[in-house]
Amino acid sequence: MKRLLIPSFLCLSVFVSSCTRYLLPASIGNDIAYKPKPMVADSIHSKINVSGGISGSSDYDSEASITLGILNITHGHTYKHLNFSYGLMGYYGQSSNNHIDRTITNNKQNYLAKFSKNVGGVGLQTSIGYHFTSDRGNTDYRLINFENSLTREFGQYASFRSNLYGDQTYQNLLVSKLQTVWTTGLSSEIIFHHRRNVNIRHGFKLFMGFSPMLSESFDHQVKGDHYRINRSNFQLTYFLKYQKFNLIYQGDMAMLSSSLSLGYTF
Numbered sequence: 001m002k003r004l005l006i007p008s009f010l011c012l013s014v015f016v017s018s019c020t021r022y023l024l025p026a027s028i029g030n031d032i033a034y035k036p037k038p039m040v041a042d043s044i045h046s047k048i049n050v051s052g053g054i055s056g057s058s059d060y061d062s063e064a065s066i067t068l069g070i071l072n073i074t075h076g077h078t079y080k081h082l083n084f085s086y087g088l089m090g091y092y093g094q095s096s097n098n099h100i101d102r103t104i105t106n107n108k109q110n111y112l113a114k115f116s117k118n119v120g121g122v123g124l125q126t127s128i129g130y131h132f133t134s135d136r137g138n139t140d141y142r143l144i145n146f147e148n149s150l151t152r153e154f155g156q157y158a159s160f161r162s163n164l165y166g167d168q169t170y171q172n173l174l175v176s177k178l179q180t181v182w183t184t185g186l187s188s189e190i191i192f193h194h195r196r197n198v199n200i201r202h203g204f205k206l207f208m209g210f211s212p213m214l215s216e217s218f219d220h221q222v223k224g225d226h227y228r229i230n231r232s233n234f235q236l237t238y239f240l241k242y243q244k245f246n247l248i249y250q251g252d253m254a255m256l257s258s259s260l261s262l263g264y265t266f
Contacts, residue, residue, distance in 0.1 A: 021063040021112075023161050023175045026095060026119045028214070029255025030055045030068060031149040031183050032207055034237045034248045035085040035127055036265060037076030039191060039201070041137040046077045051248060053261025055091070063112055063173060064157075066119070068093035070259065074125070083142060084128040089149075092120040095157040112170050117160050123151030129187075139192040147207060149183045166219045178217035185209015185233060203239030208232065231255070241265075 036049040051072045058065040074087030097114040129145030158179050164170075165177040191203035210232045234254040240247045244265045251258040 021061060021173050022218075023063050023164065023173065024214075025151075025153050025161075025176060025178050025181050026066045026068065026093070026157060027091070027121055027123065027149075027151040027153060027181050028183075028211060028231070029057050029233065029235075029252040029257035030066075030070065030091065030259060031089070031123060031125075031151050031181060032147055032185070032209065032233065032235060033070070033072045033074075033087075033089055033125060033149075034203075034205065034239055034250060035072075035074040035076055035087055035125065036239065036241070036246060036248075036263065037083050037085055038078045039140050039193075040078060040080065040131070040133045041198075042078070045079060046075070048073070048075050048266045049246070049263050050266075051246070051261045051263030053248070053259055055093075055257060055259035057252075057255055057257030064095045064097065064115075066093065066095050066257075068119070070261065072125075072261070072263075078131075078140075081130060081132060082128075083131055083145075084126070086124075086126045089123045089125060089151070090121070091123075092118070092155075095119045095160075112164075112173055115160065117156035119153065119155040119157035121151050121153040121155075123149055125149045127187075129189075134192075136195055138195050138198075139190065142187075142189040142191070142205075145187045145189065147185055147187055147209065149181075151181045151183075153179045153181070168220075174218045174220065176214065176217040177219070178211075178213060180213075181211055182213060183209055183211045183233065189237075191239065199241075199243045201239070201241040203237070203241075205235075205237040205239070207235040207237070 068091045070091045076085040096116040127147045131142040187207040189205035193201040235252040246263045
């Protein structure tokens with residue numbers, strides 16, 4: 001078994017290290033935040049939520065790993081069969097090289113040296129959806145929601161990508177010049193509480209979407225890598241509410257990003 005594992009690991013290492021790498025906007029995979037909304041059975045159908053947390057992403061074929069602190073302020077509204085929310089987000093953090101130093105390989109491809117750049121951004125988010133409620137009133141089925149996010153990135157990392165855009169020195173590197181990112185898609189969610197305890201609530205949400213302008217923002221394309229350029233979002237969210245406090249965990253399996261945040265509802 002050991003004799004089989006070592007060659008297999010070496011082959012995998014060569015394959016991964018030889019793949020095309022990407023420099024993407026920092027908000028990709030982090031820009032669709034969970035926006036808490038009241039339930040139909042609540043006496044108050046309009047509430048504001050403030051949350052802050054940390055997010056990290058490190059896609060295996062990305063040239064950068066991203067660590068961000070994120071702040072969200074959202075206003076959620078719920079009616080009999082309609083819910084909608086809107087809000088602002090801001091983020092700030094660090095982008096750094098995701099791989100060990102490499103100089104020149106046998107095929108004479110140059111690799112990007114290690115780097116560490118600050119990155120920040122602001123954004124606007126919206127969501128509108130249709131739902132129905134269980135007969136007992138303790139479960140809301142938010143069947144389909146249309147979600148959008150528009151973010152603007154600034155900082156050293158944004159300038160770094162802009163300066164590298166079109167530079168053919170790094171033959172294995174695709175650079176996106178996108179600094180204004182629009183992400184859109186559909187989600188489905190279930191949120192519920194025990195009939196005798198309305199103060200503790202659990203929610204689960206699935207979001208699927210994409211960033212329409214991303215695929216056109218790269219400086220060139222590599223044959224066979226079109227499926228990676230046309231990226232999509234596949235995000236799972238868990239929401240836990242205790243009285244006015246909440247905890248939100250999100251993971252994007254397509255972008256290999258995750259976030260954890262704490263919030264308070266007014």
